[in-house]
Amino acid sequence: MNWTTLSAFVLFMGLTQSGQYKIERLLSIATNYSQVEKTIMLLKYPNTIITSVPCISPLQAEDLRRIPVSSRYGQRLHPILHEYKHHSGIDLPGQMSERVHSTANGLVIATGESRNIGKYVKIKHNFGFITLYGHLSKIKVCKADSIHIGQVIGLVGSTGRSTGPHLHYGITKNGKEQNPLPYCYLYLHWQNVLIREGKK
CATH class of the missing domain: 1.25.40 (Serine Threonine Protein Phosphatase 5, Tetratricopeptide repeat)
Structure with a gap:
């Protein structure tokens, strides 16, 4: 069927x-x-x-009907490398140390730091979803933690390749990249x- x-x-x-x-x-x-x-x-x-x-935005917004986005999903001019590259998520502007919230119930499957997205948290959810939160200044959860929707998992930062404080937010579904914005x-x-x- x-x-x-x-x-x-x-x-x-x-x-x-x-x-x-x-x-x-x-x-x-x-x-x-x-x-x-x-x-x-x-x-x-x-x-x-x-x-x-x-199903929600990982950052609070004054008007949740119009979530600000500084860099959209898909092909874009990279702000540091100055060449067109695929952007696997969206960038949400934020204040340094602003709280970052999990967008669904789930299980933390990875935390760490990489050259590109800096300090990050990766959460596995039901139905094949995985969410990624990058450029954090601080990580507030540990691997194998059970997470509920809205829980604070980290703080906005500018770690990794970044021109200022913001959150990189990505979603995959059964291993396939998604545009995260509609899900917000x-x-x-x-x-x-x-x-x-x-x-x-």
């Missing part, structure tokens, strides 16, 4: 226990944001599945859909 067929089947079934299993299956096999989003929109409130999916709005989008449907 492919993703489209399974999605239609879940809509038909509703959120019975079997339907819940099918949603988890859909999230596991989804390969891109569009498929993840369509699956999340099947969830009724309250539901804990969404907290296992990267996923929880808000889900809530807005529920509100429009008359659910609190």
Whole structure:
């Protein structure tokens, strides 16, 4: 059964226990944001599945409907090397030592420091997601720590190849790179859909 067929089947079934299993299956096999989003929109409130999916911004913003981004995902002119290179995540501007939050429940699978992204934290989540947080000034978690959504995992810094304080945020899904920006709005989008449907 492919993703489209399974999605239609879940809509038909509703959120019975079997339907819940099918949603988890859909999230596991989804390969891109569009498929993840369509699956999340099947969830009724309250539901804990969404907290296992990267669905919020790792940095607080004055207006979470318009998260500032200093460097987008994809091809870009590298600010230090001055040549066009693929950017595997997004850069979010921040203040030095600003708190960085995990975007989903998960398990810390790596912490360390590299030449490119400086001090970093990598977290494994359900459904094949891994998130990466780089250029940190301080790491607040250890490998094998269990993490909950919103937990502070580090502080914004400018370590590695960096021109100033910011956060490099990356997401992979089943080993495939994702554009992290749409995921930063996923929880808000889900809530807005529920509100429009008359659910609190």
